[in-house]
Amino acid sequence: MAISDDVFVGAIDQGTTSSRFLIFNKDGEPVASHSVEFKQIYPKPGWHEHDPLEIISSxxxxxxxxxxxxxxxGNPLIRIKAVGITNQRETTVVWDKQTGEPLNNAIVWTDTRTQQLTRELKKRPGADKLLELCGLPISTYPSVGKLLWMIENVPKVKAAYEKGNLAFGTIDTWLVYKLNGGPQKDVFVSDPTNASRTMFMNLKTLQYDDTLLEFFSLDAKNVHLPKIVHSSDPKAYGCLESGPLKGVHITGCLGDQSAALVGQKGFSPGKAKNTYGTGCFLLYNVGEKPVISRHGLLATVAYDFGDKPIYALEGSIAVAGQGVKFLQQNLNFIASSSKISELANTVEDNGGVVFVTAFSGLFAPYWIDDAQGTIFGITQHTQQGHIARATLEATCYQTKAILDAMEKDSGQTLAELAVDGGMSNSDLCMQTQADLIGIPVDRPAMRETTALGAAIAAGFAVGVWKDFDELNNINTQGRTVFRPKMLKEASAKMFARWTKAVDMSRGWTGDAAKPAATEAGGAGKAKEAARKDSGTVVDAAALDDDLDEEDLEMELRRLDIQRKLKQMRRKRTSNL
Structure with a gap:
């Protein structure tokens, strides 16, 4: 039976700071939507949590x-043929397998409490082999560290694990499970784009890997992992158990960044998109075989629509829109995020200010867990507008670093970058991005591409769209292209300052902070010694930037020897 053209697909877009539901027509246009922000929980510095039940209610x-x-x-509900889901990835939920009740707050993907655990895991034999299996480096980012931390530190989670009653899931799994009614139906599944963010799934087989589980000392009998199913499937995800859409099937699921790639129609190898949301995520379609990065990027599943899985290289930036929120909520620079460009445009440039927005360390391609947010170049001239510009530029710099790494991994130079997400609304930010990367930046008029991707995945499963060609004309009108205007020499100089700032932002947390303090003390001693001994040939100013701790110790010894030799010469002269 043919489906009428007058059909619609719903899309749940569960993000880091808000939940949304959009209804799309067959032309990919949103005809109705609603969003709800929910509470962000920060129990300690570096910790970030969500209430799993509030996510469901939102x-x-x-x-x-x-x-x-x-x-x-005037639209009848019967015309909504399916619902798709897209979600924040890596964020980890654990619950009681029998009751369906969460055992702890969800630990969000930005959370860095596992820094020490991560350092310990990196020292285990075989740690250097994991990247080839799952495409991810050991860091605070993937779900595995969050699960291990809860098993070790949350008594209820530990008890459930020991009893074999612990259920683990990323947000997609939690949503599907609860929207289907919880333990009564027990629909317990995940799709490959989300499962590939846990460090449990083998990228080639798309199944859980015993080598990975054994490395992390997890007993598969004690923790229940969701079944991995296709990203587009008419039956695997069940149906809504309650509410106005009760009985409507959930037929598609994609992690948010994969959904954005699908929504941007990045179906061919070489296509790329960059989503400027809470964080910033650049995905580059590499085709039917995963590419393991040698330059700090992630290998991930782009989508799996049932034929052959498609893979992507990904560059993940922890802080993008979150940096703008910081200026709004913590520093009261602006009344709303939308005012960031207005503030940044009150000055002509960044005034020499560089803001390394490392609130959760630095992700790709740097992977510096012990970096923290640091602002360089502040003078008496610095105004709020300079810091606003530096905040926008931080995301643009990191995007350039990721594109440079992708070019090295893929051997291909990107011709154009498709963009979406909240920060892409800023013309200033997008022009800066084009200037720094030296290629056009293409922004669609309809920027709900992440939700559109979920709708496409769901629509494919029920025949709303049958192939990629049917999507050719979707979201093509009113696109804006930002072309590079800055001289290459000027943009290269800006990027060099950023690179220097990144290097200087290291070592602010944990044990790594101690050498930094020693270096500062050593530098002070060396410079003081140099000032006291005017007879030495050491330039005290030269000691500021270039010497590490070992160099400084050697310099102090040299100065001490020079002083002693000088004293000996004076003593010998006086004896004569």
């Missing part, structure tokens, strides 16, 4: 309110 509210708007516009 999604249910969004569905109800969007459907109400849909009906008010």
């Amino acid at each position: 999604v249910e509210e969004c569905i109800a309110k969007a459907v109400e708007k849909f009906e008010q516009a």
